[in-house]
Amino acid sequence: MSAPDQATVDAPPKRSSTTTSALLEKYAKQKERIKTKSGPPGGFDPTPLPNAPPGYTVKFTFYRAFDLPIADLHLHSSDPFIHATLLHAAPTRHKEDPVLTRRTRTLRRTTEPEWREEWIVANVPSSGFVLKCRLYDEDWPDHDDRLGNVTVKVPYVDEKWEGFGPEGKIFEVKKRSGSHRAYLVHGIRSVFCRNVALTPRLQLGIEVLGKSDPPHAQVYTVGPTHWVKHYSPMIGWVTGVKVNKDADNDATSSIQSKSRRAKKFDFQANEIQLSGPVPPKLYHRYVEFRPMIGRMFSSKGVRGRILNAVLHKQHHRIYNFDSSTEYGYFEPCSEEAALQFLKMVHFDEGGRIFTYVITLDGLMRFTETGKEFGIDLLSKHTLHSDVATYIACSGEFFIRRLSHPRQSHHRHHSHVSSGESSSTQPPTPPTHPPNENIDGGPPKSPPPPKPQLYQLVIDNDSGTYRPDKSVLPDLQKFLERNFSGMEIKVMHCDDDELKKMKKTQLEIKKKEGPRVKMVLNRSPSNSSFSSDDESRLGDLTNIGDDDDNDEGGLGLRSKKERAFDLVQEPQRWREVMGFPKKKVEGKGKGKGKGNEDVNGLDGAEDEGGEKVGGEIMEDGDTKPTGDAKENDQADKVNGDAKEVYDSKEVSDNSGTSAVENNGNGNGNSDTAGPGVGSKA
Numbered sequence: 001m002s003a004p005d006q007a008t009v010d011a012p013p014k015r016s017s018t019t020t021s022a023l024l025e026k027y028a029k030q031k032e033r034i035k036t037k038s039g040p041p042g043g044f045d046p047t048p049l050p051n052a053p054p055g056y057t058v059k060f061t062f063y064r065a066f067d068l069p070i071a072d073l074h075l076h077s078s079d080p081f082i083h084a085t086l087l088h089a090a091p092t093r094h095k096e097d098p099v100l101t102r103r104t105r106t107l108r109r110t111t112e113p114e115w116r117e118e119w120i121v122a123n124v125p126s127s128g129f130v131l132k133c134r135l136y137d138e139d140w141p142d143h144d145d146r147l148g149n150v151t152v153k154v155p156y157v158d159e160k161w162e163g164f165g166p167e168g169k170i171f172e173v174k175k176r177s178g179s180h181r182a183y184l185v186h187g188i189r190s191v192f193c194r195n196v197a198l199t200p201r202l203q204l205g206i207e208v209l210g211k212s213d214p215p216h217a218q219v220y221t222v223g224p225t226h227w228v229k230h231y232s233p234m235i236g237w238v239t240g241v242k243v244n245k246d247a248d249n250d251a252t253s254s255i256q257s258k259s260r261r262a263k264k265f266d267f268q269a270n271e272i273q274l275s276g277p278v279p280p281k282l283y284h285r286y287v288e289f290r291p292m293i294g295r296m297f298s299s300k301g302v303r304g305r306i307l308n309a310v311l312h313k314q315h316h317r318i319y320n321f322d323s324s325t326e327y328g329y330f331e332p333c334s335e336e337a338a339l340q341f342l343k344m345v346h347f348d349e350g351g352r353i354f355t356y357v358i359t360l361d362g363l364m365r366f367t368e369t370g371k372e373f374g375i376d377l378l379s380k381h382t383l384h385s386d387v388a389t390y391i392a393c394s395g396e397f398f399i400r401r402l403s404h405p406r407q408s409h410h411r412h413h414s415h416v417s418s419g420e421s422s423s424t425q426p427p428t429p430p431t432h433p434p435n436e437n438i439d440g441g442p443p444k445s446p447p448p449p450k451p452q453l454y455q456l457v458i459d460n461d462s463g464t465y466r467p468d469k470s471v472l473p474d475l476q477k478f479l480e481r482n483f484s485g486m487e488i489k490v491m492h493c494d495d496d497e498l499k500k501m502k503k504t505q506l507e508i509k510k511k512e513g514p515r516v517k518m519v520l521n522r523s524p525s526n527s528s529f530s531s532d533d534e535s536r537l538g539d540l541t542n543i544g545d546d547d548d549n550d551e552g553g554l555g556l557r558s559k560k561e562r563a564f565d566l567v568q569e570p571q572r573w574r575e576v577m578g579f580p581k582k583k584v585e586g587k588g589k590g591k592g593k594g595n596e597d598v599n600g601l602d603g604a605e606d607e608g609g610e611k612v613g614g615e616i617m618e619d620g621d622t623k624p625t626g627d628a629k630e631n632d633q634a635d636k637v638n639g640d641a642k643e644v645y646d647s648k649e650v651s652d653n654s655g656t657s658a659v660e661n662n663g664n665g666n667g668n669s670d671t672a673g674p675g676v677g678s679k680a
Contacts, residue, residue, distance in 0.1 A: 043465065045390070047093045049280050053125070053216060055211070056210065062204060063115065067196055067200045068173075069185065070111060082202075084132065086124075120221070120223050122213070132150075148173035168203050170202070175200075220362065225272075230270070283360070337484065346447075353368070353397075354396060360392050393467045395467060402431055431455060433504050436511075456479065460472065
């Protein structure tokens with residue numbers, strides 16, 4: 001056997017294009033499959049609840065903790081709270097369904113906290129559960145310090161299980177996951193203080209209350225129903241939002257009070273736990289109208305992980321727990337619940353509009369929002385849901401004050417916008433807004449604290465989850481059960497009447513509401529998704545595509561994202577760093593078919609880093625118009641191009657050249673300039 005030629009040995013191996021071609025073909029097929037669907041995947045999910053045997057209602061009680069370490073050295077104490085997670089073997093509709101969690105209130109400056117908080121959960125399976133309790137020291141805005149874990153495993157549950165007795169059971173806290181700094185100080189402290197134990201302890205109570213009502217496959221929080229108000233003074237100052245310093249004054253303070261001391265700048269994020277179960281039909285998945293959205297929610301890929309982390313951080317920034325956070329409880333499914341909700345939305349004062357999300361466990365999160373706010377991050381459903389794959393419902397709502405309560409036989413027959421004739425709808429009394437002359441409330445006097453005098457108008461206006469119109473009656477019944485006495489009006493987001501009502505709200509806000517400072521925030525690190533039908537989620541997938549466009553491109557990128565892009569594509573360093581690109585000018589007409597999108601003159605970027613431009617035709621053809629460089633021959637990319645007219649090279653002032661010709665062809669790639677499949 002003859003020895004190989006030395007030139008053959010030294011030559012680099014030829015790169016096989018099989019893998020690259022297969023990936024491009026797979027990507028093209030997936031993109032075409034999404035286009036041909038009647039709608040993007042996501043939205044309403046009709047998957048029924050799985051069959052499951054009857055479960056049990058279990059009450060968990062978080063009593064107290066002993067000998068916790070000192071996490072705040074400057075205060076010689078801690079601000080402890082418990083974050084509990086309940087794991088069980090009950091079947092779920094999808095593996096992405098969130099687990100049940102509960103956070104206790106934070107107790108300030110103590111190493112011997114005594115919470116005595118309850119958590120009642122229905123349909124816990126007979127196969128038992130695992131309760132994980134993580135103890136933290138609240139340290140906003142820094143990272144909360146872990147103080148240890150307690151894991152309780154119960155192998156079975158039935159009506160005869162004795163539980164932990166009336167006073168509960170004491171468990172030792174595992175220090176391994178706790179803060180090393182805190183436990184170093186705690187060890188030194190236990191040496192000099194005989195009454196301080198080295199190992200902290202946690203007292204828990206678990207009790208079975210009996211069998212749960214159906215649906216048995218739905219594990220949910222029964223109670224206690226509670227509310228939490230989070231405050232962000234900086235965001236309140238930026239947006240110009242003012243609230244009463246004392247929450248009890250929401251129902252009694254004068255609207256026209258000129259005292260500056262009665263108000264404060266504060267942005268308020270709200271959480272209110274509604275009594276379950278949430279109707280099974282209220283089940284919606286995020287809408288994946290672009291592949292990037294799926295990667296972001298699943299935290300896949302470099303950019304998907306970045307955006308997922310950014311949104312989680314924004315959620316915790318808005319729903320932050322600190323010394324200003326307020327907690328409270330109310331009687332479930334009562335007028336007290338409705339009154340508490342009205343206090344949190346400030347009744348009908350100021351023409352406010354709110355964005356809301358209801359989780360699968362019945363936790364309702366909402367903030368004041370609207371297009372008049374310049375900060376994008378305050379109006380997005382993904383932020384409220386904490387990037388949850390599945391939620392119950394989302395949209396917008398606002399409050400209107402009735403001139404007088406409805407008749408008693410009409411009160412429980414609220415209107416659902418579903419195409420019914422107006423003659424069958426119960427008559428609505430005059431409301432504020434639009435009627436500004438209704439006595440007994442804003443803007444002339446304090447709001448009356450009677451739920452019967454208010455109407456909650458709520459819709460499904462969410463571009464991220466797009467709740468289906470068919471679930472609106474279920475949403476109405478769920479809210480009517482929780483907010484007793486208050487009238488509920490559920491409307492579809494495309495209803496013309498609803499659009500007029502929202503317009504009226506905005507007009508009232510200009511007259512009665514606080515002035516709003518306009519702040520432009522274009523970075524995706526501080527923005528998420530629109531509450532309109534067309535979500536701004538799509539803008540995130542165009543980051544870097546329209547670099548020369550003032551409406552997008554590099555102007556939307558953070559420094560961290562620019563750095564990741566530079567690592568991924570070093571050859572695009574000029575574009576990533578923001579330097580102007582060399583442009584070519586020319587005119588061309590062409591026609592062809594392709595599997596990639598074509599967006600505008602400077603359109604989307606293909607896999608090879610080339611720029612394409614053109615106009616999308618309804619039949620899938622593309623009519624490209626754009627710029628190209630002369631390539632000394634007829635251009636072609638994965639296809640043939642037939643030159644109709646001779647090319648003409650024209651030099652510009654910058655030394656670059658342009659080609660003007662007409663052609664048509666058929667290829668599998670984006671097109672730019674004179675013909676389909678041309679490569680600049």
